[in-house]
Amino acid sequence: MMNTRVIDLPHHVGHQLTVRGWVTHFRSSGKIHFIVVRDGTGVVQCVYKHDQVQEPLATETAVTINGEVRKDVRSPLGVEIAVRHLEIIGESPDYPITPKEHGTDFLMAHRHLWVRSPRQSAILRIRAAIIRRARGFLDEHGFTVADPPIITPAAAEGSTTLFGIDYFGEPAFLSQSGQLYMEALAMALGKVYSFGPTFRAEKSKTRRHLTEFWMLEPEMAFVEFEESLRWQEQLLESIVSGALEDCAPDLLVLGRDLSPLERVKAPFPRITYDEALARLATLNLPVEWGEDLGAPHETALAEQFDRPVFVTHYPTALKAFYMQPDPHRPEVVLAADLLAPEGYGEIVGGSQRIHDPELLQQRLQQHRLPDVVYSWYLDLRRYGSVPHSGFGMGLERVVAWVAGLEHVRETTPFARTLNRVWP
């Protein structure tokens, strides 16, 4: 006898078949019992009459159920199963997560079980769809996936705090960005991207931060700043429309308002840092030229637009050493942050990279970064250097935005935050 996925049951009305899964609810009114079973694809109610079940089935009991699929207008799925035979595969006494409310700490401590809930499963499917669409878009547009090392000898930008490890007695670090390596790979393969975990040891405690998160980092040879922005907005448009196509039921489970997502079409608006300051001044959030924008500023700016907005041409002094100064205005760089609507903040950061060897060396010195460590990086400018650009997209922030979540910790199966490395 074949096992059938719950999601496919509506195609099998009138048939006798078997589903395997876990009991999410058990209700009984004496002689008739209702067993709600989840199998990872969907949820179906199974009706069991008379005294075929002697005792209640505990939440999350693993079962095999054989019976007839019947049409029923009372079922959200449209069908239910009239049980002929039920077998308990694994018992589940005292399942800790109840249908009532739980606090964040309790749920995160039981994350290994929490992922079974409909809401968490929906989020993980949306994450999967976003990954699939992002990779699909890049694969179809001539990018080659080429992943940089995770164990690295030094910081990419020298700014953020790294997790140190003992590499056979030598100090090494977990990567906080693969970008410098991606530049090397772009000179080999043209358009490349990496997709993998990234680590930041900063003591950030907000709904937008994880210490371990996944980043998509495309890097493109012969691509200048403007073209890079076009790649970014097309990628995001593709991701969001893909999620709407692939995950409509999951977004419904989450209660996501779809109208802001349906508006995510390229081109995205662009404002310069200077224009951002002018807008912020009218909002009573004044920022001195040369100061960085804080989270409240980003939220206020993003609220003025109905789709993601690029903020470009930041002061050179605020940004990383490798970013290309604007040739017409060297006090600003050809860099952009992409701010998501609805207060989700920066989801992409990118720039054109310096390709001139002298300028790069000079910038390294200004940032007091040792030439020795960056010698291989300088080689990229020594041998056939070309203009090139790239960007990094924070997967969890994009998932949180698309799914409409309060916190990024729900966007990854086992979130690593400042105060949690378990389970």
Add this chain to the structure above:
RNA sequence: UCCUCGAUAGCUCAAUGGUAGAGCACCCGGCUGUUAACCGGGUGGUUGUAGGUUCGAGUCCUACUCGAGGAGCCA
């Protein structure tokens, strides 16, 4: 690192300085169409830790621990 808030039953939360309670979970019983099913009964407590004030502290004070939200920094 800084600011704010919090910690009481397995979970979510109540409790004027005066006998620690409810809902859910769990156990027992009832119910032939339930949908976070419902109805009746029951089990369950070193009130985060250590000190202090008081006749008396879950409640007030001090320190610490842990957690949450935010800032900074970043994706």
